[in-house]
Amino acid sequence: MLHLGLGAFHRAHQAVYLQRLHDAGDQRWILAGGNLRPDMMETIAALQAQGGAYTLETVSPEGERAYQRITAIREVVAWDAALSGLVQRGADPATRIVSFTVTESGYSLDGAGRLDEAAPEIVADLAQARAGRAGSTIYGALAAILRARMAANAGGLTLLNCDNLRHNGDRARAGLVRFLELAGEGRLLDWMQTSTTSPNCMVDRITPRPTPEVAQRVRAATGVQDPAAIMAETFLQWVVEDRFAAGRPDWERVGVEMVASVDAHEEAKIRILNATHSCIAWAGTLAGYRFIHEGTADARIRRFAYDYVTEDVIPVLSPSTIKLAAYRDVVLQRFGNAALNDTNQRVAMDGFAKIPGFIAPTVRERLQRGQDIGAVAMLPALFLACLQRWHRGELPYAYQDQAMDPAVAHAICADVDPCAALAAEPTLWGELAGDERLTEALRRAWSRVAAFEREVS
Template sequence: MAQDHATSAPARVMLHLGLGSFHRAHQAVYLDQLHALGDSTWVLAGGNLRPDMAETIEALRSQGGAYTLETVTPQGERRYQRIQSIRTVVPWTADLRGLIDLGADATTGIISFTVTEAGYYLDAKNRLDLSFADLKADLEAAREGRPGSTLYGALTAILRERMNRGGGAVTLLNCDNLRHNGERSRAGLLQFIEMAGETELLAWVLEHTSSPNAMVDRITPRPTAEVRERVLAATGVDDPAALMGESFIQWVIEDRFVAGRPAWERVGVEMVESVAPYEEAKIRLLNAPHSCIAWAGTLIGYLYIHEGTHDAEIRRMAHDYVTDDVIPVLSPSPIDLAAYRDVVLDRFGNPAIADTNQRVAMDGFSKIPGFIAPTFRERLARGESIDSVAMLPALFLAYLQRWHAGLIPYAYQDQAMDPALAHAICEAADPVAAFCADAPLWGPLAGDERLVAAVRGAFSRVKAFVASRSVS
């Protein structure tokens, strides 16, 4: 006879690896909304794989996982929510014991994670790249039965313990921007386990886990002291874990869960058969133009995304890239792509978000192959112009040259970048040719004459744009 698990059994747990701002402004919000409807069947637990965000983690622990989220519309309307769906905050320890114990427990039905594009350590063929020292170290640790700090090292340790305890099936859920993220992270994980020589675990993971693809969207800047001050003024609560995000929110997930899931569809999550058209629209109409605006804005002295978005020339670069080159290759689509483009640009122009070029400009060496190169390949396969999309890598090359000269006004972060190679590209007699010849960036298009010619023309336009502009 079926039992009412919502009242007679312990709450099911979704364990999230990486309690950063995005998770707390996105996945945690959806589950909090479900709780507000009276459904507390599932709760969140989480912690970090590395000893970062120590102050925020401690603040969350002291507040029982609760925190305040400020959201802001493009018109400047602010709203404040107390989010209480995170019930367990796990402090970091080098052995990840708290996360391993939670992940192995039978009440945990979903293990989710948010990582950057570079955090998957995958090459263009979805093979693990062991040239990364931390990944290689984690593989050695796994062979000795120890956890690691990369996604694969941590998941291997958690799933090994779950198998040994008989914890049962569990869904592995990506909450990040990587295209085909469930498929790709699963490919990396299975390779990692196989390389570690864990034959029994490999068979268990294949039988007892699923990895649905998912698409997430909400602009969430790094929290600032001003956010905490506004929260205090508006709510009377001094919250060191407060954060803010835009009012727009979206989550699309392939409905392939092997151990149950929250009733997310009740709070607006789109549960679909395939996430492909949604993720392609977001990656090419949102993520790529976002980087375009950040690189272009930095080149002429802007600090914030909204400044570049309201600059007519920069906005036109982003608009033309989407209109001329992306919409044709993504059509037909279940999404109104032109309307989506306009909504995205309106969101980018929200001054209340104060999203920085520094945050959005990072990881260019991952974004070129992941967000931008596919449009080149598809346009060229159709025999069509690549002039508009060529502006994006041209902007990044100009940005890279500025970084090479030590003239970027902030620290540039890029997990996939080999600094020596990046400097060599900038020092080459023909930087455009050197840039376009880089195989990790361009895959089979590397060195293609059509690519070189288009980027060379775009690079000339970028230089003319920069030369004609300056802001104080």
């Protein structure tokens, strides 16, 4: 397997499942990995120096810590502008799966879930692809890998999206298809359609950004000085559609749920866990908290999250094969894990990708049924309040949002009616943009958020 994006999440999730197989005596599959951009260079250097090995610290909601040495990543590919190492590894017949984690906003999708052809990074990568070169986006990288693989007659390949994106395999594949069409890569597109698969999957494990304290605890507990150490919660889940072009590890032996369709798990996770996580991060930021567990412990913030799931999400997802109320309660318990020290800054990022992906579907489906959207409207209202603080330079942290056009965001905040401006933004709401029912619900929610801000100030 070749993985694109050696961040903490991949190393706390997919690599752990492969490690479980290795520990069980099955070492037929190994991991190689690298990054598409020159980031995390110190971590990459540490992983290279350690032969890809690192220590994972896990912590339970009760504060119990455990330590595991992960050695499933056997090759750490150095970054270069041409992505030559990744392309070479991807074109090797021994590579059967290319997986990737580039965050939700890394797919450059518009409000309708289609490739944003005008996005600067896509325009730049299309120019690179037309010249036969790799780019810095997931599409530019995959195009280069597939081009080299086709030329080498290296056989079929599975493209496995492991990001928190609804129908993640289908959407990444549709984006790649459009990218190849725009690049004039007709022959490569034909080869891709017959030689690759793109299963959907659902991934879940809270994995905060590692801090220096993680490495300090690892050294105290294990005696190992590990600058690449990471930490995560004990909870771990992976549900994968069993559609692989050239074989796969025996993941079902180590707890992966191999299914025909991931839809039910995906919808529950994205709408209940992901959206609720953002809700607590945005509200916690407004309340002056730094960490997710602090907001979860605040009865007012917990009520925002609980009501959103109970009143608006569970009704539209029912009936379900998943016990949704029980899942809601487990999620809130996990968010209350104080030992994780998961920051609001990490979870609050990328709101311009999370609203259309995590929140708008519930708004849309409830409006289609003629139902109230008061509980779900609180989430974009909380986001707008955080955006207003960003606009005024008052956020206590640097806000990151790859999908946000800063000029558009500033204009929304400066509008005489910011609720109407937010509700009219098509990148957030698609065909719902400007819907008066959405606008009015946002205004009512905005009043509740303003009262909350006064209360916590």
